[in-house]
Amino acid sequence: MPPFLSTKDIFCLRVERMVNSYRKVSINNLELKVPKAPLHESIQLRISPDKESGLSEVRFWHEDEFLGMQKVKNSDLNLLQF
Numbered sequence: 001m002p003p004f005l006s007t008k009d010i011f012c013l014r015v016e017r018m019v020n021s022y023r024k025v026s027i028n029n030l031e032l033k034v035p036k037a038p039l040h041e042s043i044q045l046r047i048s049p050d051k052e053s054g055l056s057e058v059r060f061w062h063e064d065e066f067l068g069m070q071k072v073k074n075s076d077l078n079l080l081q082f
Contacts, residue, residue, distance in 0.1 A: 005066055008048040008057055013079070015045045025060075028078040034060050036067040043067065049074055 004010055017025035019037040026032070027045065037043055041062060049056040054074050060067040 006059075009046050009059060009061075011048070012059070013047040013049070015047070016042050017045055018042050030072065030076050030078070032058060032070055032072070034067055036060075037062060047077070047079070049077075049079060 015027060017027060019025055019034060019039055019041055021039060022033075023035055023037050023039065024031045024033050025037070025043065025045065032045075034043065037060065043060055043062040046059040046061060047056050048059070051074075055071045056074050056077055056079070057069060057071055058077075059069045
């Protein structure tokens, strides 16, 4: 069972992305910088949208290691509305 630091790591949307040579990943044409990410490795993005604030918290994980977090506008992520 993978480690979790927060309930946001459990109740979230999850996607896998490959880190490019600039330590960035992209999701729906939005590039996010992940300074601690290993180059050319697949990392997991755990996305917790908050409808009230209009922001999503994107948490980065690689092999059970927490790499960091960024807050992004929901409109920039362009996720499906549900």
